[in-house]
Amino acid sequence: QGKNKKVIILCSVLAVVVLAVVAYMIFKPEEKLAVSTVEVTKQTINETLDTTGTVSTASEQSFTLMNKVKVKTVNVKEGDVVKAGDVLATFDVSSLETALNEKENNYEKALAAYNKAKNSSSSASGKISSTKKQIAELEKEIETLKAKTSTTKPSSTKSDSGVKVSDDLVKRFIKIAKRFGVEYDEATARRVLTSILSAGSSTSDISGLLDNLGTIAGGSGSFDMSAFAQMSGGSSALINAEMSLVQLKAQLATLELQSNDTYLSVYKTVYENAQSEYQKALTQTNEMKKGWIASEKGLVSEVNIKVGETVETQTVVDGKDVDISSIISSISSGIDVSKMISSFFGSDKVGIKVLNYPLVADISLSKYDVLDVSVNQEVSVKSANNEIHEGRVSYVGAVATSTGSSLDLNSIMSGGGSSSTIPAQVTIEDGDKSFIVGTDVDISIITDTQENALVVPVEAIIIDGSDVYVYAYNKDKSTAVKKKVTLGISNDTYYQVLSGVSEGDVLIKNTSGLEDGAKVKLK
Structure with missing residues (x-):
C-alpha cells in the first residue's frame, strides 16, 4: 500500500510537468x-552622373627668355601657388637693347628682301610675254639658218683648233647639266663648249649663263640642257643664234621662277617670321624690365632659370641671307616649308611656366549620358587628398569622337564593336595644388535636383x-x-x-x- 502511494505521487508529478510543457508550447510568446x-x-536630393576626368589647364602663362640676358632673382619654385601680381623673377636689363636691335635689324633686312622679291616678281611677270615672243622669232631664224647650212658649205670665222676651254669651265658645265638630269661626259662637254667659243661667244658669256642656270636649278626651275649638244656643228651664225636661244630660254626660266607665287610667298613667310620675332622681342623686353609678373592665380609648373646665369638661346639667322632656292627646292620634296623657315629664327626658351587657375578636367560622355548634361551644371570633384571641390560643366561637345578599341558599356550592350563619346569639360572653381595636371579625378555631375x-x-x-x-x-x-x-x-x-x-x-x-x-x- 505504501508503494502504491509513491507511484501515484510520481505519476501526478510527471502529469503536471507534461501539462506545463504543453501549456508553455501553446502559450509561449513569439520570437521577435x-x-x-x-x-x-x-x-x-540630387541625382548625379559619376565619372572620371583628366586634369588639365584651360590657359597658361609662359615667360620666355631673350639671348644674353642675366637672371637677378628667382622668387618661385615648381609647385608654388602664385596670385595675380606676384613677381616671379627679375633680370639685369642692360643687354636687352642690344638683343632687341638685333631682332629689329633682322626684321628690316627680311622686309627689304621681300620688297625686292616683290618688285622682281612684278617686273618678271611683265617681261615673260616679250621674252616668249623673242624666243619664237629666234627659233624661226634658227630654222632658216639650218636650211641654209644643209645646202651650202658651212664657213667658220674662227678655227676650233685655236680655242682653249678650261677644265674648270668643263666641270661646271657637266655639274649644271647633271642638276637638270642631263649627263655629259668630259669629251662631249669640251666639244660643245669649244664649238660655242669658236662661234664668237666669250668664256665670261658662258660662265654667266652657267650661273643663271644654277639659280634656275636651285629654284626647282626646268631647262633643256640637251640643247647644247645640238650646237656642236653648223655655221657661226647658226651657233650664235642657238646660243642666244639658250640664253633667252634661261632668262625665261628665271622670269617664270621670280613670278611664281611660291617664290614670293617664301620671302613673305621669312619676312612675317622676322616681324613676329621682333614684336615678341618688344614684349619680352618690356616684361623683363618690370620683372616677370603673374597675371592670374595659378600653379608654377616649370622653373628653368637660376639666379646669376646668363641665358643662351639659339642665334637667329639674318633674314636677308636665308637660302630661298633651297627652301623652294624642298617644296617638291614634301618638306614642311613653314616649319623650316620657323627653325631659321630659333626657338623660345621658357624660363617659367604658370598653369592658370581655374583648372579643368576633360571627360567623355556616352550618347545617353550627354542628354542629362549641359553647360553650367553643378559638379563636385574629389582631389588627390579626397577633399570635395566645387565645379561646373563649362563645355559639352556637339560632335562625337571615336574611341577606337576602348571598351564602353553602351557600345557593348548595343552590339557595336567600337564606341563613340562626346567630349566635355568641367571647370574646377576652387582647385588647388592637390589637383595634379595629367592625373585622373572622380567627378559627380548633378543631373537632377x-x-x-x-x-x-x-x-x-x-x-x-x-x-x-x-x-x-x-x-x-x-x-x-x-x-x-x-x-x-x-x-x-x-x-x-x-x-x-x-x-x-x-x-x-x-x-x-x-x-x-x-x-x-x-x-
Whole structure:
C-alpha cells in the first residue's frame, strides 16, 4: 500500500510537468527579429552622373627668355601657388637693347628682301610675254639658218683648233647639266663648249649663263640642257643664234621662277617670321624690365632659370641671307616649308611656366549620358587628398569622337564593336595644388535636383523585379508591414519616394528575412 502511494505521487508529478510543457508550447510568446529603423523625411536630393576626368589647364602663362640676358632673382619654385601680381623673377636689363636691335635689324633686312622679291616678281611677270615672243622669232631664224647650212658649205670665222676651254669651265658645265638630269661626259662637254667659243661667244658669256642656270636649278626651275649638244656643228651664225636661244630660254626660266607665287610667298613667310620675332622681342623686353609678373592665380609648373646665369638661346639667322632656292627646292620634296623657315629664327626658351587657375578636367560622355548634361551644371570633384571641390560643366561637345578599341558599356550592350563619346569639360572653381595636371579625378555631375522631396535610405528599399516595396514598423503591434512604393530620382545614399509612404513613417532598414506581419523588436 505504501508503494502504491509513491507511484501515484510520481505519476501526478510527471502529469503536471507534461501539462506545463504543453501549456508553455501553446502559450509561449513569439520570437521577435531585432531590427533597425529610419524615419521618412523631406529634404533636397540630387541625382548625379559619376565619372572620371583628366586634369588639365584651360590657359597658361609662359615667360620666355631673350639671348644674353642675366637672371637677378628667382622668387618661385615648381609647385608654388602664385596670385595675380606676384613677381616671379627679375633680370639685369642692360643687354636687352642690344638683343632687341638685333631682332629689329633682322626684321628690316627680311622686309627689304621681300620688297625686292616683290618688285622682281612684278617686273618678271611683265617681261615673260616679250621674252616668249623673242624666243619664237629666234627659233624661226634658227630654222632658216639650218636650211641654209644643209645646202651650202658651212664657213667658220674662227678655227676650233685655236680655242682653249678650261677644265674648270668643263666641270661646271657637266655639274649644271647633271642638276637638270642631263649627263655629259668630259669629251662631249669640251666639244660643245669649244664649238660655242669658236662661234664668237666669250668664256665670261658662258660662265654667266652657267650661273643663271644654277639659280634656275636651285629654284626647282626646268631647262633643256640637251640643247647644247645640238650646237656642236653648223655655221657661226647658226651657233650664235642657238646660243642666244639658250640664253633667252634661261632668262625665261628665271622670269617664270621670280613670278611664281611660291617664290614670293617664301620671302613673305621669312619676312612675317622676322616681324613676329621682333614684336615678341618688344614684349619680352618690356616684361623683363618690370620683372616677370603673374597675371592670374595659378600653379608654377616649370622653373628653368637660376639666379646669376646668363641665358643662351639659339642665334637667329639674318633674314636677308636665308637660302630661298633651297627652301623652294624642298617644296617638291614634301618638306614642311613653314616649319623650316620657323627653325631659321630659333626657338623660345621658357624660363617659367604658370598653369592658370581655374583648372579643368576633360571627360567623355556616352550618347545617353550627354542628354542629362549641359553647360553650367553643378559638379563636385574629389582631389588627390579626397577633399570635395566645387565645379561646373563649362563645355559639352556637339560632335562625337571615336574611341577606337576602348571598351564602353553602351557600345557593348548595343552590339557595336567600337564606341563613340562626346567630349566635355568641367571647370574646377576652387582647385588647388592637390589637383595634379595629367592625373585622373572622380567627378559627380548633378543631373537632377528635387527639393522638399520624401527620401528613404537605399538600404530600406527592396526591389523585386518590377515590384518595389518597404517594410514599415507598426509600433502598436511591433510588426513589419509590407508597403509598395513608387520611386523617383536617387543617389548613392537615398531614393526619392513618390508614393506609398508619408513623412514621419518609420521604416525598417535591415530587411533580410522579414515577411509581412512578422514580429520585430527594435535594436
